[in-house]
Amino acid sequence: MPATQTAYRTLKVSPQPGGFAAEVTGVDLSRPLDPAVLAEVKDAFARHAVLAFPGQPLTLDQLEAFTLQIGPFGDDPYVAPMEGHPNVLEVRREPDEKVTPFGGNWHSDWSFQSQPPAATILRSEIIPPVGGDTLYCDAAAAYDALSDEMKARLAPLKAIHSASRAYGPNSAYSRELSLRAMPIIVSPEAEKTFVHPLVRTHPVSGRKALFISPVYTVGIEGMAPNDADPLLGELYKHLVQDRFVYRHQWQAGMLVMWDNRCTMHNALGGYDGHRRVMHRTTVAGETPV
Ligand code: OGA
Ligand code: MN
DSSP states (O other): OOOSOOOOSSOEEEEOTTSSSEEEESOOTTSOOOHHHHHHHHHHHHHHSEEEESSOOOOHHHHHHHHHHHOOBOOOOSBOOBTTBTTOEEEEEOTTOOSOOTTOSSBOTTTTSSSOOSEEEEEEEEOOSSOOOEEEEEHHHHHHTSOHHHHHHHTTOEEEEESHHHHSTTSHHHHSGGGOSSOBOOOGGGGOEEEEESEEEOTTTOOEEEOOOTTTEEEETTSOHHHHHHHHHHHHHHHTSGGGEEEEOOOTTOEEEEETTSEEEEEOOOOTTSOEEEEEEEEOOOOOO
């Protein structure tokens, strides 16, 4: 889909240069959306992949209700949900924490599931006065920019995804559980693997995107690690070039919705000594093809 600005009747959509990520105003997400407005939100989402809505201090009930208009809840393993809100996670870092932020490496949420979440919705509650930005990378533009030779080489490949590096018994999180405010769940279940096409096609936009990440991709099916690791490394280096990355700066009461099918994201730190609190839902996705 072209990244050009389209005319919306209700929304004001201001894309970043290049069309990846957009700020959206002119809508109140705390109330049920009119079908025409919801269609505009979905259209903007398909075009820009990351939508930031400033000035939306939704309650948890409102966050859940907005999420359900986008799609059914996804299944969130490895982080205990909020009390009374089984589909909301609290992403929290306390002022005295020294460990990397939750989500502090490039990833696409829960890509190790057989049907990874289509979208994640994150609403900020407390934003530190410095740092705490989130980086988003445009995995569709990164795919488009590959050479024809590389595209042909990647076309038949399947990537192996697993939660083991993050949530397995020997993971980084497993060694830091007592140092974090977040209720992370470490489990042998995390060692399970799922295979997905290395290049997936977006079900709405029809665009192809690289579907791999250094956190959750642990190999390529049928390829020795000696061959797979350098190829994955080359693709990660390609993906996170500045030209494909949008750096998001938060304000309190902002809602950001991102498409896990064609992006990776990375939570930056830089706010030790300050609290950061966000609330998060996921929208169920489909089997990647
Ligand atoms: C997440 C995540 C990024 C952030 O919630 O999945 O990666 O900036 N969060 O908190
Ligand atoms: Mn994440």
